[in-house]
Amino acid sequence: MTSKLPLLRKELFDIPKDIIYLDGNSLGPPIRGSTECADQVISDEWGQELIKAWNTAGWMSLPQTVGNQIAPVIGVSPDTVATGDTLSIKLYQALAAALSLRPDRRVLLSDAGNFPTDLYMAQGLIDTMDRGHKLRTPPPEEVLDSINERVAVVFLTHVDYRTGRVHDIEGITRRAHEVGAVTIWDLAHSAGAVPLSMESSHTEFAVGCTYKYLNGGPGAPAFIYVRPDIVTSITPALTGWLGHRDPFAMELKYRPSASTERFRIGSPSIIQFKLLELAMRVWEDVDMAELRASSIALTSLFIEEIERRCPMLTLVTPRDPEQRGSQVSFASEHGYPIMQALIERGVIGDFRRPNIMRFGIAPLYLDENDIVKAAEILEEIMKNETWRESKYQQIKGVT
Amino acid sequence: MTSKLPLLRKELFDIPKDIIYLDGNSLGPPIRGSTECADQVISDEWGQELIKAWNTAGWMSLPQTVGNQIAPVIGVSPDTVATGDTLSIKLYQALAAALSLRPDRRVLLSDAGNFPTDLYMAQGLIDTMDRGHKLRTPPPEEVLDSINERVAVVFLTHVDYRTGRVHDIEGITRRAHEVGAVTIWDLAHSAGAVPLSMESSHTEFAVGCTYKYLNGGPGAPAFIYVRPDIVTSITPALTGWLGHRDPFAMELKYRPSASTERFRIGSPSIIQFKLLELAMRVWEDVDMAELRASSIALTSLFIEEIERRCPMLTLVTPRDPEQRGSQVSFASEHGYPIMQALIERGVIGDFRRPNIMRFGIAPLYLDENDIVKAAEILEEIMKNETWRESKYQQIKGVT
Numbered sequence: 001m002t003s004k005l006p007l008l009r010k011e012l013f014d015i016p017k018d019i020i021y022l023d024g025n026s027l028g029p030p031i032r033g034s035t036e037c038a039d040q041v042i043s044d045e046w047g048q049e050l051i052k053a054w055n056t057a058g059w060m061s062l063p064q065t066v067g068n069q070i071a072p073v074i075g076v077s078p079d080t081v082a083t084g085d086t087l088s089i090k091l092y093q094a095l096a097a098a099l100s101l102r103p104d105r106r107v108l109l110s111d112a113g114n115f116p117t118d119l120y121m122a123q124g125l126i127d128t129m130d131r132g133h134k135l136r137t138p139p140p141e142e143v144l145d146s147i148n149e150r151v152a153v154v155f156l157t158h159v160d161y162r163t164g165r166v167h168d169i170e171g172i173t174r175r176a177h178e179v180g181a182v183t184i185w186d187l188a189h190s191a192g193a194v195p196l197s198m199e200s201s202h203t204e205f206a207v208g209c210t211y212k213y214l215n216g217g218p219g220a221p222a223f224i225y226v227r228p229d230i231v232t233s234i235t236p237a238l239t240g241w242l243g244h245r246d247p248f249a250m251e252l253k254y255r256p257s258a259s260t261e262r263f264r265i266g267s268p269s270i271i272q273f274k275l276l277e278l279a280m281r282v283w284e285d286v287d288m289a290e291l292r293a294s295s296i297a298l299t300s301l302f303i304e305e306i307e308r309r310c311p312m313l314t315l316v317t318p319r320d321p322e323q324r325g326s327q328v329s330f331a332s333e334h335g336y337p338i339m340q341a342l343i344e345r346g347v348i349g350d351f352r353r354p355n356i357m358r359f360g361i362a363p364l365y366l367d368e369n370d371i372v373k374a375a376e377i378l379e380e381i382m383k384n385e386t387w388r389e390s391k392y393q394q395i396k397g398v399t
Numbered sequence: 400m401t402s403k404l405p406l407l408r409k410e411l412f413d414i415p416k417d418i419i420y421l422d423g424n425s426l427g428p429p430i431r432g433s434t435e436c437a438d439q440v441i442s443d444e445w446g447q448e449l450i451k452a453w454n455t456a457g458w459m460s461l462p463q464t465v466g467n468q469i470a471p472v473i474g475v476s477p478d479t480v481a482t483g484d485t486l487s488i489k490l491y492q493a494l495a496a497a498l499s500l501r502p503d504r505r506v507l508l509s510d511a512g513n514f515p516t517d518l519y520m521a522q523g524l525i526d527t528m529d530r531g532h533k534l535r536t537p538p539p540e541e542v543l544d545s546i547n548e549r550v551a552v553v554f555l556t557h558v559d560y561r562t563g564r565v566h567d568i569e570g571i572t573r574r575a576h577e578v579g580a581v582t583i584w585d586l587a588h589s590a591g592a593v594p595l596s597m598e599s600s601h602t603e604f605a606v607g608c609t610y611k612y613l614n615g616g617p618g619a620p621a622f623i624y625v626r627p628d629i630v631t632s633i634t635p636a637l638t639g640w641l642g643h644r645d646p647f648a649m650e651l652k653y654r655p656s657a658s659t660e661r662f663r664i665g666s667p668s669i670i671q672f673k674l675l676e677l678a679m680r681v682w683e684d685v686d687m688a689e690l691r692a693s694s695i696a697l698t699s700l701f702i703e704e705i706e707r708r709c710p711m712l713t714l715v716t717p718r719d720p721e722q723r724g725s726q727v728s729f730a731s732e733h734g735y736p737i738m739q740a741l742i743e744r745g746v747i748g749d750f751r752r753p754n755i756m757r758f759g760i761a762p763l764y765l766d767e768n769d770i771v772k773a774a775e776i777l778e779e780i781m782k783n784e785t786w787r788e789s790k791y792q793q794i795k796g797v798t
Contacts, residue, residue, distance in 0.1 A: 014446050023450045030446050038437035038670065046617060047413050047429050050747060051422045059617060086665025088639040089488065096527055112651060117640035117665065120653040124638035128495055128528060137651060211666065218445060218458060219668035239523035240487040241516035250752060252511060252536060254519040266485025266516065267610065269618035269668045271437065348449060353649060 008294075012282055013215075013365045020370045020377075022349040025161075025189055025327050025360025028215030031279045041274045062273045063221070063264060069280035070223050073214070073288070074187060074206060075197035082263035083223045083273075087188060087209040089238065090224040091155070092121045093263055094205040096237030098153035098182040099125070099133070101204070101230070105152035106133050109181070111140040113160045118186055122155065125237075140165065144175055151181040159189035159325030162356050164317040166194070166325055173201045188212060193295065193326035193362075195288040198225055213326065213362055214283075216276035221269060226260050240265030282364070294363035296321040298371055302328050302361060305375035310382045316356060326362065331355045334387060341381045341390035347374045407693070411681055412614075412764045419769045419776075421748040424560075424588055424726050424759025427614030430678045440673045461672045462620070462663060468679035469622050472613070472687070473586060473605060474596035481662035482622045482672075486587060486608040488637065489623040490554070491520045492662055493604040495636030497552035497581040498524070498532070500603070500629065504551035505532050508580070510539040512559045517585055521554065524636075539564065543574055550580040558588035558724030561755050563716040565593070565724055572600045587611060592694065592725035592761075594687040597624055612725065612761055613682075615675035620668060625659050639664030681763070693762035695720040697770055701727050701760060704774035709781045715755060725761065730754045733786060740780045740789035746773045 015021050015029050045057040054060045067081035074081070084090075095108070108122050119137060126133040138146045140160065147154055154176045156167050169185060176183045184205040190196060192213030198206045206225040210216035226234070235256055241247045242264040245255045256262035300321060306313060306328075313330040332338060332355060339351040349359040361371075381387050414420050414428050444456040453459050466480035473480070483489075494507070507521050518536060525532040537545045539559065546553060553575045555566050568584060575582045583604040589595055591612030597605045605624040609615035625633070634655055640646045641663040644654045655661035699720060705712060705727075712729040731737060731754060738750040748758040760770075780786050 014442075015449075016447055019449070021449060027445075027450045027453075029449060030441055034446075035438045035441045038441055039434045042429055042434045042437055042616075042674075043413075046426075047433075048415055050414075050418070050420060050428055051426045051749060052742070052747070053617070054426075085484065085488070086639070088665035089484070089637065092637060115640075116643070116646075116649050116651065116653075119651055120638040120640055120643065123653055124634075124636055125527075127634065128524075128636045130528070130530070209666070217441075217670060218452070219666045219670070219672070221668075222665075235523075235526065237523055237527045238488065238491060239519040240485070241514075241519055244515070244519065247515075248752065250515050252515065252518055254515075254522055266487035266621075267608070267618045269620075269671050271616060271618070271670050271674065272668050273618070275441075275670065343451070348451070350450060353647065 008367055009282065009364045015365060018346045020347045020374045021365065022347060022359040022361065022374060024215070024362035025193070025212050025358065026350055027211055027218060028213060028362065029365065030217065031215055031282060033278060034217070034275055037274055037278045038271060041271055059268070059270050062270065062277065063268050064261065066221070066273055066277050066280060067223060069277065069283065070191070070210070073196070073283050074191055074208070074225060075195070076199040076225050077228070080228050080260050081223050081225050082260045084221050084264055084268050087186070087207055087222040088117045088121050089265070090207040090222045091118055091184065091186065092125060093236050093238055094184045094207055094224060095122055095125050095153060095155060097234045098184060098204065099129070100234065101182055102152035102180070105150060107151045108133060108135045109143065109146055109151045109154045110135065110137050111143050111156060112137045113140045113162065114157050115161050115186070115188065118155065118157060140167065143167070144172060147175050147179055147181060149179050151176070151179065153182045153184060155184035155186065157186040157188060159193065159327070161189055162352050162358070163329055164324045164327035166323055169201050169203070173203050177202065189325055189327065192283070195292050203227065204230055210276050215279040217272060217279070220272050220276045224263050226263065231260055231262070232258065236263050238265050242266060291363055295326040295361060298361045298363060298366060298368065299324065299326065299328050301368060302359065302371050302375065305372060306330060306378060309375055309379035312382060327358060327360050329356050329358045332357065337390050338381060338387040341387035342378060344390055345377045345381070347377050407766055408681065408763045414764060417745045419746045419773045420764065421746060421758040421760065421773060423761035424592070424611050424757065425749055426610055426617060427612060427761065428764065429616065430614055430681060432677060433616070433674055436673055436677045437670060440670055458667070458669050461669065461676065462667050463660060465620070465672060465676050465679060466622060468676065468682065469590070469609070472595070472682050473590055473607070473624060475598040475624050476627070479627050479659050480622050480624050481659045482620050483663055483667050484621055486585070486606055486621040487516045487520050488664070489606040489621045490517055490583065490585065491524060492635050492637055493583045493606055493623060494521055494524050494552060494554060496633045497583060497603065498528070499633065500581055501551035501579070504549060506535055506550045507532060508535045508542065508545055508550045508553045510542050510555060511536045512539045512561065513556050514560050514585070514587065517554065517556060539566065542566070543571060546571070546574050546578055546580060548578050550575070550578065552581045552583060554583035554585065556585040556587060558592065558726070560588055561715070561751050561757070562728055563723045563726035565722055568600050568602070572602050576601065588724055588726065591682070594691050602626065603629055609675050614678040616671060616678070619671050619675045623662050625662065630659055630661070631657065635662050637664050641665060690762055694725040694760060697760045697762060697765060697767065698723065698725065698727050700767060701758065701770050701774065704771060705729060705777060708774055708778035711781060725759065727758045727760065729756050731756065736789050737780060737786040740786040741777060743789055744776045744780070746776050
């Protein structure tokens, strides 16, 4: 139980000593040096350079810099990732672009397990366009068979936010392309959690957020990957001035940037971007295969420990490690108070209605001792039913 | 020259001693205490509370808190302002909502002086909708006469970003409503610069950014005001999960929040929001009429000093103080190198192609001595033509 896993980097994080943090799938912890980073951008750049910092401190190109830090983590080439805004907005851009690429098709295919904002943004786009598009949300296991020639775009979240079940990116993308559909992969629960090869999947688009396994901080900017061969054929739906070819020409007509940068919209949130830039440096020497090996070892151990100690809980995450991300979820009708009791004991996971307890396993700051200790605490809570006494403070994690 | 203007609050700002900052219309300077604020949110909230901070540190309601700080500054009631994203996105939401309120009309009326991103976002919406809408951009002085029964929405930036000329909010809104058009006012260069009474104007929408005269920081969140009587009749075009009536129900179908909060989209940029919350506290005891009086005194003094000392420069800002915001612009064919020479001497304004030098006058941190000193330095640069030797480093301020 004391073997050091290859990817353990606890010293990079500032996690309180008495906490076992199993919610990095919702909000990753701060990288050490984050306060100094914020001090520097506020005092030295904003404070000293003022407006000049857009150039002298590299603010203007920061979204591109960060995009190039994200690129290797999701398995794509440099200069193919635009960053900024939120995942909802980046997905909207991808969906609108996908529909513009397939003007004669009317079906948007997702699944009933997708994170709701993805479905809401799609429905909002459909309503704005008002041209008879339909959103289909079959159960996740029926997606592959639902892909046909009427489908304009297949958009799915790779790792299910509740169960941790993974979709087959390669297989679904291949099937979609066979029938002429465009694909968008939402990597919210994948980036920094599992190895990704988005370029070799040939998907047209991928989107994601950076505040989960990438540890960019609350409300950190989102990203969009666009397959390079289609970039110049797309005029984004949200045509902001920073996506213009020459923003400071202040032209009345929009002319998109020649690159993926055309997916930029308005002013980047510089302080969040600087914190994200710092957090992304961690990934420069992370071997994703090693990370995956650690993740599988830890999630397997967690499943084994909990099932042995707490047989009344029901595993809802796939038992086959190939079929899950870096998260383990258990169902219980008492899931909400049990999670509250765990949090009171310093084991932080989260709860998703109606009955799911989620535990994110981030190998950069968790080891086998943490996993066993968390399982022991959960066992005590279940055996003694101390969850019946827990305070019912709602934890509303932004997934 | 040493009389203290009523609104001077230099002690609240951390501006370098050798700088006269005349670019707060592009990026306001940091409020003193900003680094401590960032430290606290990063170390104590994100670092210690981790995911729990969404509740324990009030992150979830922060956009609403900040909206209520902005409300009095733009002259509207509490709980009518939603915050987040960028101004481009908030304008898109307002435009889409306006068109949904006037489904039988096809003209979007703005003007050729509007900030380009507003026009780009409108054109992007028109293209996405693809229902024959047209964007009209007459010269600013012809807007009033261009408002007719074919116009669905009039959207204008109140204070022109180049010239500082103000539009007549009351008059244009009244004319628009007479013919059944909806209005959207972009307050980018107005909020924190001039007194505003958006509620009594009866405009349906107002949008703005917070990193100029409100000093929220680079990439600070934007805002949207929606007239309370129409909120519930609008389903926003960008329907993100945080605009849902019950985000954590994780429903497949979008049901908008009962309030203006339905204009929220995705995860708020918490660290930027905290800095903005700090900056907005300054406005709690600012009398906007006093601010306006100081602004007029300082802009008038600046015009007088520059015209006397530098007759070769051409004023492009209205001479009548009632017709201008808190900015003064001069034109010169050598505007770019002149501005560079000024910046090298510590007087920071900015340049807008083809020939405009902009000077933002923020009475909270500028006094008469600063204005005269800046004019003296500009006079020296013009007399000695030292601008011919200035380094040509492009200043790309985000307007």
